[in-house]
Amino acid sequence: MLAVRDLTKSFTGPGGEVRALAGVSFELAAGDFLAVQGHSGSGKTTLLLACGALQRPDSGSVTIAGQDPYRLGAEERAAFRARHIGFVFQQFHLIPYLTVLENVLAPLLALNASAAPARAMELLERFQIQDRAAHRPQQLSTGERQRTALARALLHRPKLILADEPTGNLDEQNADTVLDSLRELAKEGAAVLMVTHDNRLAAKAARVLALEHGRPKAEAAHAH
Amino acid sequence: MSTITLVLREMLHRRLNFALGVLAVAAAAACLAGAMTRLEAHRLRSEEILAQRQAETAERLKQMKGDVRKITLQLQFNITILAKEQNRKDFLINHYAEASMPEEYAAKLGQSDLTAINHLEPSLTQKITWTEQNCPMILTGVRGEVPLRLVDAKKPFHQPVPKGSVALGQELARQAGVSPGGAVKILGREFKVAAVHDPRGNVDDVTAWVHLQEAQELLKKPGQINAMKAMNCECSLADLDKIPGKIEAILPGVQAILDKPPADVRTAALARAEEESQAALAAEQAHRERIGQELEASAALVVPLVGAASAVWLAFLAFSNVRARREEIGILRALGVRGAKVLALFMLRAAVLGVLGGALGYALGFAAGWWWSGAAESGVAFAAQRLFSAGCLALVLAGGPLLAALASWLPALAAAQRDPAELLRADA
Ligand SMILES: Nc1ncnc2c1ncn2[C@@H]1O[C@H](COP(=O)(O)OP(=O)(O)OP(=O)(O)O)[C@@H](O)[C@H]1O
Ligand SMILES: [Mg+2]
Numbered sequence: 272m273l274a275v276r277d278l279t280k281s282f283t284g285p286g287g288e289v290r291a292l293a294g295v296s297f298e299l300a301a302g303d304f305l306a307v308q309g310h311s312g313s314g315k316t317t318l319l320l321a322c323g324a325l326q327r328p329d330s331g332s333v334t335i336a337g338q339d340p341y342r343l344g345a346e347e348r349a350a351f352r353a354r355h356i357g358f359v360f361q362q363f364h365l366i367p368y369l370t371v372l373e374n375v376l377a378p379l380l381a382l383n384a385s386a387a388p389a390r391a392m393e394l395l396e397r398f399q400i401q402d403r404a405a406h407r408p409q410q411l412s413t414g415e416r417q418r419t420a421l422a423r424a425l426l427h428r429p430k431l432i433l434a435d436e437p438t439g440n441l442d443e444q445n446a447d448t449v450l451d452s453l454r455e456l457a458k459e460g461a462a463v464l465m466v467t468h469d470n471r472l473a474a475k476a477a478r479v480l481a482l483e484h485g486r487p488k489a490e491a492a493h494a495h
Numbered sequence: 496m497s498t499i500t501l502v503l504r505e506m507l508h509r510r511l512n513f514a515l516g517v518l519a520v521a522a523a524a525a526c527l528a529g530a531m532t533r534l535e536a537h538r539l540r541s542e543e544i545l546a547q548r549q550a551e552t553a554e555r556l557k558q559m560k561g562d563v564r565k566i567t568l569q570l571q572f573n574i575t576i577l578a579k580e581q582n583r584k585d586f587l588i589n590h591y592a593e594a595s596m597p598e599e600y601a602a603k604l605g606q607s608d609l610t611a612i613n614h615l616e617p618s619l620t621q622k623i624t625w626t627e628q629n630c631p632m633i634l635t636g637v638r639g640e641v642p643l644r645l646v647d648a649k650k651p652f653h654q655p656v657p658k659g660s661v662a663l664g665q666e667l668a669r670q671a672g673v674s675p676g677g678a679v680k681i682l683g684r685e686f687k688v689a690a691v692h693d694p695r696g697n698v699d700d701v702t703a704w705v706h707l708q709e710a711q712e713l714l715k716k717p718g719q720i721n722a723m724k725a726m727n728c729e730c731s732l733a734d735l736d737k738i739p740g741k742i743e744a745i746l747p748g749v750q751a752i753l754d755k756p757p758a759d760v761r762t763a764a765l766a767r768a769e770e771e772s773q774a775a776l777a778a779e780q781a782h783r784e785r786i787g788q789e790l791e792a793s794a795a796l797v798v799p800l801v802g803a804a805s806a807v808w809l810a811f812l813a814f815s816n817v818r819a820r821r822e823e824i825g826i827l828r829a830l831g832v833r834g835a836k837v838l839a840l841f842m843l844r845a846a847v848l849g850v851l852g853g854a855l856g857y858a859l860g861f862a863a864g865w866w867w868s869g870a871a872e873s874g875v876a877f878a879a880q881r882l883f884s885a886g887c888l889a890l891v892l893a894g895g896p897l898l899a900a901l902a903s904w905l906p907a908l909a910a911a912q913r914d915p916a917e918l919l920r921a922d923a
Pocket of ligand 1: 282283289290291309312313314316317361
C-alpha cells in the first residue's frame, strides 16, 4: 500500500539547515499497523506529511497504491489524497466555524458519498462524541477535538491512515478506543501509520519505527 | 456538508470582515446609483422645465399671431401696376403715369396663375385742361374689373361707368354746375352725368370717370392704359413681398408697387418675439445642460474615486480574509479539496457579498439621489418609480460581485496554490 524509499527532507531556518528526514525507507502493506516513535523534532510529522502526499520530499520516493503522488499535478494530488488517505493532524486542524458533525463531513467537499451522514454519526458514537455533534471546536475539550479529527479522517474509509499522535491528549480508556479502532481498520485491510510517544500504545502496534534525527533507529517487529 | 453551507458559516463566523466588505461594495454602488439617480432626476426635470417653457412660449406666440392675423385680415394689400419705363417719383407726385402700356396686359394678368389678387382694375388716367370750363382736371377711363381665371367673381370694388356717362368728383360737379341726370361736355364730347361723388377731400374731388374706351379716344391713346390697381390682395404676410416680382415675371413690361400694410410692424414684432422666445428657450436649455454637465463631471470624478477606494478597501479585506483562512485552506486542501474548488468558495463569498453590497448600495444611493434631487430642484421631488432604473440596479448587482471577486481573486488564488503543509504550519 505504501512504500517509502530513502526519503530526505531538509528545512532552512534562521540557524541554518535542519535535516528533518535523512534517508527513511519502509514498506506498509494493506492490514499493516506501524507505530512511529521518536523524540520531539526527530522528523515524525515530516515523515507523515511526506507519506500523506502533503509535503514533497527533497529526494527519495513515496509510492501509494502503486502510484507516486508527487508525480501528479497539485490538483490531481489533491484528488488522490481524497481517494486514498485519511490524515489525523497533530494539531487536529478543525474548521472553527463548522460543528463537530460538519467537520467530520468536510471530506465530502472533495468526494461524494451518499451514506456519509450515517457513517459520520456512527464514528461520533464510536468515539463517544455524538452528543457534541452540534458543538463548535472551541467548545470542545482537547481530547474531543482529537477524536473529531480522527472521525473526519476515517469518514471515507481510506486505505492509508496517517495519524499524528491521535491519542496524545486522551485518557487511557479513550486512547484504547482510538487504538482499537485503528487496529480494526487495519484488520479490515487499511494500512495504518501512527505516531505516538506512548510506549504502551506502541507496544500494541504490529511494528514500530523509531526515528532519531530523521533516521530510523530500528524497526522492531512485535509478535502478537 | 455543501459548499454553500461552508460559505454561509464562514460569513457568519467572520461577520466583521464580511460586513465591511458589504459596506465597501455598498459605498461604490451607492455612489454610482446616487449619481445616476441625480442625473436622471436632472434630466427629467430639464425635460419638464423645457416642455413647460415651450408650451408657455407657444401659447404666447399663438396669441400674438392671432392678434396680428386679425389685424392683417382687415387690411387691403393694394398693388399698383405701371409701365416699366414709368418714373416712380413722377407718378407719386402727379398721381398718374405718363407712360402707358397695352390694355391686354390686364387680361393677361387675369388669366395668369396668380391667386393673390382679388380685384384688378385697369385704367387710363391723365391730367388735362377741361377746355369747356378752363380748369385742370383728372380724367380717368375705367372699364370695370378684369375677370380673374382662378378667383371667383366678387362684388366689384367700383361700379363701372357705362359708355356715354361720367361720374364726377364734387369739385368738378360744382364747377360745371351739374347734378346727376344732367349733361356735361368734356373735350368736346357730351356725357350724361351718372353720379356726383360726395366730397372726399382728395384728388377724387377733381376727377371725372368715364368709360375706358372713351378716355382712350379723348386722350388719343387707343388700346392703352397707364395703371392697373390690384386690390384686396390676400396672401400670407411672408409672401407679400414676392407678389410684385411675380407680377413682373408675368408681365415683363410692367413694374408693380406694393402698398405695404402697417401690419408689417406687428409682424416684425411677432418675429422678434418668436426669436426672443427661441433664444430664451435655448438659453434655458443650455443652462440645464450646463448643470447636467457639471453633475456629470463631478460624478465622473467622484464615482471612480470612491470605486477605486472601495476596490482597495475590498482588496485589503479579501487579503486579510484569505490570510485568516490559511489554516482552513490548508485543511481543505489536505482533505483533497481541489484548489479550483477552494477558489470557488472565495468567489461564491465574493458574489454573495457583492450582491448584498450592490443591493444595499443601490437602495442607499437611490434614496440619497432622490432626496438630493428633491432638495436641489427647488423642492420638486419625482415619484420614486420614475427615477428607478432597472439598468442601474442590474449594473450594481453585476458590478458588486465582480468588484468583490476581482479583489479576492489574487490572494485566494495564491493561497489555493500553496502547499497544504505550509498553510497548516503557518497557523500552527
Ligand atoms: N516547515 C519547516 N520549516 C523549518 N523547519 C521545519 C519545518 N518543519 C519541520 N521542521 C523542523 O524539522 C524537524 C522535524 O520536525 P517534525 O515536525 O517532523 O518533528 P516531530 O518529530 O514531529 O516532533 P514532535 O514530536 O514535537 O511533533 C524539527 O527540528 C523542525 O524544527
Ligand atoms: Mg510532530
